[in-house]
Amino acid sequence: MINSISSQHYAVQQVRNNTNKVEQISADNTQETKAIVHYDTRKYAVSFIENASPEELTAKVDSLIGRMPSMAAINLNEIMNADNGFEIAERINRLQEPLKQAHQNVLNLEQDLISQGRAKGKSDKEILMSIVQMQDEQSDLFKMSMNWGTKGLTSPDNYAKLVEYTPNYVNYYT
DSSP states (O other): OOOOOOOOOOOOOOOOSOHHHHHHHHHHTOOOOOOOOOOOHHHHHHHHHHHSOHHHHHHHHHHHTTOOOOOOOOOHHHHHHSTTHHHHHHHHHHTHHHHHHHHHHHHHHHHHHHHHHHHTTOOHHHHHHHHHHHHHTSOHHHHHHHTSSSOOTTOGGGHHHHHHHOTTOOOTTO
């Protein structure tokens, strides 16, 4: 049960004692564009395969069995630092269905390579290298989406290819 409702009003005065401090803070908060780091998943996959122990290779192959399809790797720093970041994001958004299909196809091929490799008695290193070779044979769109031996979909170096893959995109905001 509510017995009473009361309202309290307070007057608050804001005082700035040191205006120099405000200026110093604003000068220190300037944003700097950081260098974009490009991560080549192919390079790191091959390096892992060549340097991992047999136990690590077995664990890697086991972790691939029954997994979900990969998704496109997007570098948000590249989008945010681009003058046309909104357009890049919209073009990538238009590629969702083709990318989803490409990633599902690669997953199916990968699962087949693992099953067949294990059935034939191949080593885990051989199985993983066959997966690398299979991914090397995929489309440029797939490779860009995975940073597989190339820069990604958001890279300025791949903008022309991104435009090629999205010919029906019209930027209404320009």
